[in-house]
Structures are given as structure tokens and as C-alpha cells.
Amino acid sequence: MDGSKLKSQLIAQAKGGSISELLNWHKDYCEYNREERNLAAIFYHLLLINDNLAEFLSMIDYDKPTLVDEVGIYFEYSNLRDIWFNLNSNEIKRRIILSLLAPQNLKELEELSVLEFNTHFGAVPTPSTNYIQNPGNWSIKKYKNNITNNEEFLKATKFKWAFNVKPDIVIHTTKRTAICIECKYQSGEGSYPTDIEEIQEFRRRGLDQVQQTSLQKYMMEDLLGIDTQFIYLIQKYNAASNTHQSLYWKQVFAKLDLSGCPQFIRQCIARI
Template structure:
């Protein structure tokens, strides 16, 4: 006997899925019908028409993938010099690559050949190299920005976007994530950084994209910085009659959950 037989339960998984990413993926699929995208934007209060630079993304990691496109180390240094506004950044960047990598701390041996990916900078390692709290938190926010992936990002054009953070049950996430890092923050007396604040910093200050932010949740909460809509509302804004039955099952699940 398999587990489904023992339990006497073998529904199609679509009837019982509790996977947040799955529901976000279905919303993405629904929005891929152009009429739906337009409808959704209008209902959410964005009076913009869809043009040729309009793109919808699932799991948006622009900063990460842009970095991997950069070949020369001087450009990477220029990015850090301009965007990581900490004391003595010029002194740091004028050192050999290996010394720069050592300063920010990475897993394994610091490379002598290239400037290592800021997303891999290690808080526990650079903690001792930057005693000033303002500098320290700037480096943390910069580093985290390379790792975060908003669930769904709608680019109206290259310079304007809507960022949707979908939640199943958990609330807004906070950084840092690990015990060791949290202890470092507590010892320094620094408060944690919210997921939304970090997304804003990443989209607007680092990428230079003017962005509106939306929270997609079960139960309406209030937010001063974000438009909040429920899953049920989101799916009520669009036409799903062309979608396959199994997606309708899942839309049913999530719309009735609240």
C-alpha cells in the first residue's frame, strides 16, 4: 500500500496544494493573456497602456543576472563605488582584487582574478572589517539586494514597474536570516531590515526603476507603503474561462481560503 491508499486520500494535487509559488505561477499564467494584464492593471488603479516594452516576470532577479553579464572588473568597481556609499570605499577599491574580496568576505578562498559577486559577500566575515554601523548596514542592504527575487514584477516599460509580493500564510520577511547574523545585528544594536524596504531599495535606488509595490494576501491588512489586495480579488479582476480546469481548481482553493 502506498501512502495515498493507506490514508484513503488521493485527490488530484491541484485540489489540495498549499504551495505559494504554484499560486503565484498561476497568476503569472493568467496575466500572460494580454487582455487580462490590461484588466488587472486598470482594476488595481494603474492607468497605463501596454506598450512594446511591457513584460511580466516570474521570480525577478534582474540585478543578479545583470552582474553575471559584466565582464570587466573596472565596471564592477564603478558600480560599487557609485552605489555603496560607505567611508573609504575608494581606498578599498584601489587595493588588489584579492584584498577587496577579502574585505567583503566570501566563502572559500578569495579570488585574485575577479571581483566576487556581492550576493555572496558574507556578513559574518565582513562584520569585523566595518565597525561603523551605518557602513555595515549599507553593505548588508547592497549584498542582500543581489539575492532577493520578487515573486512577480510587471514592467510597464524599462523605467516603470509594479512589484507584487505574494504571501500564502507568512508575513513580511526580515533580514538577516541566520542565527549568527541576527546575533551580530543585536550586538551592534541594529534593527532588522524588512523585505519590502529592501525591494524598494533594489528596484529604485540600485536599478533606477520607478516602482509601485503590491502585497497579495488572504486577509486584507493595511500598509502605508503598499497597495494590498487579496488572492480572491486578484483572480476576480481577470478572465479565467480559457484556463485549464486544474488551474481553476487551484484558483478556487486560494480564493476560498480567506
């Protein structure tokens, strides 16, 4: 339908009707869905069926042992955040933070009240009086004046970010080993910070921005202590990572067994 014809039809039908009726839209959603998470979810499903997990492991030349009883595949992996949620003592929470950050003013921070401790790290929206808050809720803008040393500032900032990052798919091959998969459709790798004020603060201190993949590595290996292989799943060449093994969606889907999959999944995959 050409533009003018469409326009006159839209005016003629201005009194009502659905988008589908107005546009005479007959396509099935799987023909034009462009949601990255949807693709990741389809991939997740495929990993759980047939022999696809084994096939994927061989595709990426995974050479570490896999313990059947410890295997787990997770979508939107938020392990660090959820470990924090399991902690119920302020003493333990504070000790965890201070041992991982090892700040110069350690003694001072040990002595602060709960409220003062939260305030030091600028917990948002409001520092709590009752319990040590999740580092994921620290605010760079609020603590930047409290942490003057650049190295410590970067350390605290990466620590804070680590509590919020969620790799798309993580495969635990054992409790101590994993594969971390970052899925990209249109966009390329992101970097932190993204907020303009925070970027300016990084510039002022002469600090480089932190790549998304580098933060994932820090979270998986340094904080969770899991020996991790990283995979980047991409559609376009220019999205490839400098540091991580990159695979194309097309090449991965081509090797997976789609037996038993409904038609819409095949169609979603066929478009990639």
C-alpha cells in the same frame, strides 16, 4: 476512516504499497496544494492571457503610461543579479560597488588587489583571486569586523541582500517603470537578517531589521532606477503590509478572465 482502523490497516499492509493505496487517497492535488509559488505561477499565467494584464492594471489604479513594446512580465525577478552576470571587467565591477557604497575608505579599497577586495567583503565560500565577486556572495559574518561604521555596515548589508532578493512577479510597464508583486499564502512579510548570529550583530550595533518590502524598494528604485509601484497579494488580513498596497488573492482572481483555463486552475483558485 478513524485512527485505529487506519492504524490496523497500515499494519496489515506493512509489506508494501504506495501512499495513495495505503491511505485510500483519491483527492486531486489541486484540491490541497498549498505551495505559494504554485499560486504565483497560476497568477503569472493569467496575466499573460486574455485581457487580464489591463484588468489588473485598472484594479490597482495604475496611472503611469504603458509602452506595449516595452512590456514584460517576469517570474522570480532577478534583474540585478543578472546585470552583474553580464559584467565582464573587474574594473567596472569594482567601480559599480564603490560608487554605490561610497565608503569612507574609498581610496584604500580602490588600491586593493582583487583577492584583498573580495576578502574585505568576506566573499564566500572563498574569496577569488581572479575576479571581483558578486556582492550577493558577501558574508556579513566575515566582513562585520572590517566595516566598523554602523551606517556603512547597514549600507553594505542592504546592498549585498539586494543581489539575492527575487520579487515573485515584476511587470515592466516600460523600461523605467514597473509593478512589483509580492505573493503571500500562509506566511507574513519577512525581515532580514534571519540568521541568529547576524541578528545579534544588528542588535549589538543598534540597527533595526530590514523589512522584505523595504529591501525590494531599495533594489528596484535605488539600485535599478526603476520607478515602481508595489503590490502585496495576500490571503489573510494579518499578512497585510503597512507600507504597500495589499490585495486579496480572492478579489484579484474574481476579476480575471479564466476563459481557456483548464479545470485544475479553476479548482486551485476556487479554494483560495
